Amino acid sequence: MDRRTELRDFLRSRRARVSPSAAGLRAYGSRRRVPGLRREELAQLAGVSVDYYVRLEQGRGGKVSAEILDSVATALRLDEIERQHLHALVHSSGGPRSAAESPHTAGAGLGSVHGRREQQVRPGLQRVLDTLEHSPAYVVGRRLQILAWNHLARVLIADFPRMPEEDRNLARLTFLDTTARRRYVDWQKKADDTVAFLRVDVGRHPYDAELTALIAELSATSEDFRRMWADHTVRDETHGAKPLHHPRVGALDLTFETFRIPDDPDQALTVYTAEPGSPAAAALKRLAEDERPEEWQ
Known part of the structure; x- marks a missing residue:
């Protein structure tokens, strides 16, 4: 799963749900190219620069503080599960953490014991x-x-x-x-x-x-x-x-x-x-x- 694509698409889908009026912003012009909030509008609400938010949405934000992510989540009106999901996507940039998540196991069946530890029920x-x-x-x-x-x-x-x-x-x-x-x-x-x-x-x-x-x-x-x-x-x-x-x-x-x-x-x-x-x-x-x-x- 491409983390950057997941992060980009998730943030875009959440921006599309929030209208400028619902966010307390004044909408200029009668025609908008995107539904919901523009990137610059979200950046304004979250208190970050437009360039910084663009890099964040593209998965190029580097190390992002919890405070900034919470500000973005609040601006997007995310619930607690969505907020946790955003944090997980942003902070999962370290690559596969275990054999179970290695690309080399892609051909293994779910019942396979090769290359990963099976989950067991006590x-x-x-x-x-x-x-x-x-x-x-x-x-x-x-x-x-x-x-x-x-x-x-x-x-x-x-x-x-x-x-x-x-x-x-x-x-x-x-x-x-x-x-x-x-x-x-x-x-x-x-x-x-x-x-x-x-x-x-x-x-x-x-x-x-x-x-x-x-x-x-x-x-x-x-x-x-x-x-x-x-x-x-x-x-x-x-x-x-x-x-x-x-x-x-x-x-x-x-x-x-x-x-x-x-x-x-x-x-x-x-x-x-x-x-x-x-x-x-x-x-x-x-x-x-x-x-x-x-x-x-």
């Missing part, structure tokens, strides 16, 4: 998953790779044990699996969230060759992904509604909570729950006790 965390008998739960790692799951996640989302390891990926499932649009009641929201989180991952690991290959694959095979990726949306939601659908019990009104794993922030545990006593809770109990993935997939 046995204790797997036991936590298994104790959640009436709540679908799974752990994702880098690139939205699914590392562990419990029985209900296998029933409701995908039959992970039967998949090749490289296909156990939430982005591939969302955009390339033909059943995903039926599985996720609000598929558009799921797809938007998936793309937005991959952008977060790019900011954290811009030199990850396997992440670059995944994005290239999705861009080549999914028009929806290609369109959403061009928006440069950055988001990392930790809770919310997640209605699912199962062919046996129909719609399930669920919510989700996502927790970062303290000793590996690149791993996250997601748990779906239903309101106690609700039809969805009763349906989850039925599926946990009676259903097997091979009976309906």
